[in-house]
Amino acid sequence: ATSRPLRIAVIGTNYLGANTAAGMAEFGFDVVGVEIDEHRLKLLNDGKAPLYEPGLDPLLKKHVDSGRLRFTKDYTEIGDWADVHFICVGTPSSEGSDAADLTQVNSVVSMLAPLLTKPTLVVGRSTVPVGTSKVVEARFHAEAPAGTSIEIAWQPEFLREAHGVDDTLHPDRLVFGVQSAEAETRLREVFATPISEGTPVVVCNLPTAELVKGGANAFLATKISFINALAEMADATGADVTQLADALGYDKRIGRGMLNAGPGYGGGCLPKDLRAFMHRAGELGVEEVITLLREVDDINRRRRAGLVDLTHEVLGGVWIGKNVTVLGAAFKAGTDDVRDSPALDVAGRISLHGATVTVYDPEAMENARKVRPTLRYASTAAEACVGAHAILHLTEWPEFRELDPAALRGAVETPVVIDARLLLDAAKWRAAGWTYRAPGKP
C-alpha cells in the first residue's frame, strides 16, 4: 500500500473518459486524462467537457482547480506515473459492418505499452466484443518492454447520457473482471467510495465482465422493443400502453425502467452495441442470440417507419406542400447527442418524401444541423410550429409538455399532433381543438 493518493490515468476523454476522470478525482485520486485532440484538450484543461452533460462541467472544474485532475496529449506523462490505467476510448461500428471497430483500443495499446517499465494494472472500460481483453493482453505483452509485468482487468461501465455523473459516482453495481487477487484488491481500492456506500461488486473472469455490458444493453433494448410490440397490441385493441407499462412495472421481477413505449431506442450505444453483440454471437455460432435480438432490432426499425406512415396518414396521404414540425432532435432528452436519433431519422425520411420539415431542439440544434443540413431549423418550439400541417413530438424534453395547445392552435395550418413519446396531456390538446394521436394510446 502507498501513502500517497492512487494515481489514475484515463485514456480517452469522450463521454466515458470525461466522466471517469472527473469521478476518479472526486473519489480523491490524482488523475491525468489523455486526449490527443488539441481543441478538446484545451476545453478539458479549462474544466469544460467537450460535450453537453448536466453536472459534468462543475465536477471537472472543481478538480482541475484543486489540482487533482489534468489532461495531456502526452502518453509519456502517464506511462510509469500511473498505478492504474483506464482505457475509455470509443468502439464505434466498423465501416460497412456491425462488428465493433477496435482501432482506438489498439492504438492505445501501441502508444502505452512501450512506456511501461514497472508492474502495471490496465483496466478496460470500453464496450468491446467478448474475447477482446485477451487480445489486448497479448498485444500488451508483445509491445511492452521485455520483462514488464502488465495485468489486464475489465471493468465495464453502465453510464447513461444525461446521468453520467450520478452513474459514475453512484453506480448500481460494479463488475470487476480480474485474473488475480491483487487486481481485485486494487480495484476495490479505486472504487472504495461507492463500495463503502453499499454498491454491490461482482468479481468475475474477463469474458464474464465483457459479456455483462453487451448483455445489459441487449436486455435493455429488448425491454424497449417488448413494450413497443405491446403498443401495437394496444393500438389493435384500444388499450393504453402507458398504463400497461405501469401495471407490468409494479411487478418487481419486471420493473418499470425501459418500458416507455415510443419511437424506439437510438443513441450512440444501444443500437450499435446490439448489432455488435449479434455479430459476435454469429462469430461464435450462437444462433439463439441472433434470432432473438434480430427481432428486437427489427421492431425498433419498424417504430420509425410506423411514425412516418402515421404522419402520411394524418396528412391525408399527401407529402408535397405539407409542413411538418419535429419537436426534438436529440436521441433522448437531457443530451445534445444526435447519434442514431429516432427524431432526426424520422425527420429526414419525411423530408425525403417531399414535405417541408422544421426541427426544434433545446440543446441539439448545432449537432443536428451538422448531420441533417437540409432540414429547416427554428429558434423556438412555437416558431417551429408556425404553418404546420402536423406536429411530431419525438424527444421528451420537458419544455414540450409546457406548450400551450390553445395558443398554438392559431399558428398552425392544421391542428394535428402526433405524440410519439406519449407524454403530452391528451385531454388538454383535444379540448383545444387538436387531433391528438399517440401510438399505443386510444
Ligand code: UGA
Ligand atoms: C445506454 C444504457 O442505458 C447505459 O446503461 C449504457 O451504459 C449506455 O447505453 C452505454 O452503452 O454507454 P444511453 O444510450 O445513454 O444509455 O441511453 P438510455 O437512457 O438507455 O436510452 C437509450 C434509448 O432508448 C433512447 O433513445 C431512449 O429514448 C430510449 N428509451 C429508453 C425508450 O424508448 N424507452 C425507455 O423506456 C427508455
